[in-house]
Amino acid sequence: MKAVKIIAWIALIAFVVIQFFPVDYNQSETVPDTDFMLVNDVPSDIQNKLQVSCYDCHSNNTQYPWYSKVQPIAWFLEGHIKEGKAELNFNEWDSLSSRRKASKLRSIVKQIENGEMPLASYTLIHKEATFSEKEAQRVVKYMENLKDSL
Amino acid sequence: MSKLKLVLGIVAIAFVTLTAVSCKDAKTDKNNSTEHHSEMNADGDHSKMNHDNSDGHHDGEKKEMAMNGNGASQAVLNDYFNLKDALVADDNAKAKNLGAVLAKSLGSLDISKYTEEEKSELKEIIEDAVEHAEHISESDIAHQREHFKVLSKDMADMIAITGTSMTIYEQYCPMYDNNKGGAWLSMNEEIRNPYFGAKMLKCGKVQREIN
Numbered sequence: 435m436k437a438v439k440i441i442a443w444i445a446l447i448a449f450v451v452i453q454f455f456p457v458d459y460n461q462s463e464t465v466p467d468t469d470f471m472l473v474n475d476v477p478s479d480i481q482n483k484l485q486v487s488c489y490d491c492h493s494n495n496t497q498y499p500w501y502s503k504v505q506p507i508a509w510f511l512e513g514h515i516k517e518g519k520a521e522l523n524f525n526e527w528d529s530l531s532s533r534r535k536a537s538k539l540r541s542i543v544k545q546i547e548n549g550e551m552p553l554a555s556y557t558l559i560h561k562e563a564t565f566s567e568k569e570a571q572r573v574v575k576y577m578e579n580l581k582d583s584l
Numbered sequence: 585m586s587k588l589k590l591v592l593g594i595v596a597i598a599f600v601t602l603t604a605v606s607c608k609d610a611k612t613d614k615n616n617s618t619e620h621h622s623e624m625n626a627d628g629d630h631s632k633m634n635h636d637n638s639d640g641h642h643d644g645e646k647k648e649m650a651m652n653g654n655g656a657s658q659a660v661l662n663d664y665f666n667l668k669d670a671l672v673a674d675d676n677a678k679a680k681n682l683g684a685v686l687a688k689s690l691g692s693l694d695i696s697k698y699t700e701e702e703k704s705e706l707k708e709i710i711e712d713a714v715e716h717a718e719h720i721s722e723s724d725i726a727h728q729r730e731h732f733k734v735l736s737k738d739m740a741d742m743i744a745i746t747g748t749s750m751t752i753y754e755q756y757c758p759m760y761d762n763n764k765g766g767a768w769l770s771m772n773e774e775i776r777n778p779y780f781g782a783k784m785l786k787c788g789k790v791q792r793e794i795n
Contacts, residue, residue: 531708537715537734544730 452505460515462494468528469493480576484524487552487563491518493525499559514553532584539581543574656694657746663689664739665771667720671732674781676725683720683728690714702745709745713738729779733766740769743794751795757788767791 465472471481490496491514502511522538530538545551546565557564565573663686670679690713695706716731716738723731740754753770760766760779768778775788 531711533708533712533738534715537712540734 449505455505455509457503457505457508457512459498460494460496460512460519461498462525466494466525468526470524470527473528474580477576480573483565483569483573486560487565489524490560490563491515491556492522493519494523495525514555536581536584539577539584543577543581546570546574546577656689656692657742657748659689660686660693660742661739661748661752661769664735664769667717667732668768668770668778669776671725671729671778672776672781672785674725676728679725679728680721680723683717683722687714687717687721690717698745706742706745709738709742713742729760729766732768732778733761736766736768740767740794743769748794751793753790754792754794755788756791757784759784759787769794 467473470476470484476484496511496515498511502508522542527535542551547570549565552560552563552565663682667679667682667686670682690710693706693710695703695710698706713735716735719731720728720735743752750771753773754767755770755775756765756767757777757779758765766779770776773790775786775790777785777787780787
């Protein structure tokens with residue numbers, strides 16, 4: 435019984451200590467001129483959807499809920515966001531060549547169609563980020579048209 | 585009481601060894617690498633030297649191959665064809681390796697001899713192709729084939745600029761990608777479908793001959 439208590443104490447101390455480890459928060463006040471929404475004529479409902487479902491990991495600014503600042507959740511998110519931005523950063527959209535834009539749009543369409551994005555671990559907490567069938571169709575259609583217009 | 589001591593002891597030892605080991609690892613790594621350097625600088629370790637020599641030789645060979653025919657683009661094409669063959673054989677693991685190889689040869693493609701306009705176009709093609717090759721190096725086979733489709737377009741566009749000394753066949757399977765179709769390049773006229781593999785090995789036709 436005592437042993438359990440000791441371990442619980444150690445776990446608690448470890449938990450408290452890791453709260454003091456620094457995390458790189460993905461936050462930015464400004465939206466660069468190269469942003470997807472600024473260079474493309476995006477209908478407002480699609481803008482909203484992208485903002486809610488994609489921008490947390492695919493832009494320079496994440497809307498952090500309070501619990502995301504608690505370790506080790508913050509570390510977990512940090513890794514995800516870093517990876518997400520490396521793959522696609524909507525804020526830097528216009529710095530891509532047409533060829534790469536086409537590639538990205540193709541991937542966006544495929545990932546939404548196959549339900550691979552947004553990640554299940556993300557929609558688990560952000561219910562509103564889930565794509566309904568209708569929303570998916572609409573966004574996919576928009577992205578496909580955009581690709582054809584490049 | 586003794587149980588408590590035991591647990592405390594184990595935790596303490598685990599903690600100390602963990603930190604000690606992780607610190608030590610980093611340190612010995614550093615030491616090792618500096619040692620190797622000094623060994624190589626001095627006339628010591630012969631096997632090391634030989635090894636290095638053979639490595640250098642390899643690089644030389646690669647460069648030589650790249651110099652053949654139409655310059656470095658030939659090395660890229662060879663790696664692309666190897667990757668295509670792995671997809672024809674439904675070999676996910678091999679395609680992963682070859683995707684990484686292709687990403688590397690794309691990265692070392694020499695574009696200095698082209699005009700400014702061609703350079704910027706080639707740069708875009710390479711950037712895009714590297715990304716697809718990297719994805720291929722870490723995906724399941726369905727994803728690999730998706731990326732291979734776009735990669736094939738990049739390769740065709742690259743050849744349009746760099747040219748090629750051999751005859752290349754652009755082949756096309758209308759059924760891939762939910763009947764949207766997919767093209768690929770091959771050195772052989774005979775159809776071996778990289779999008780379906782054994783499932784539909786001979787589905788497709790030659791749609792263009794590139795010389």
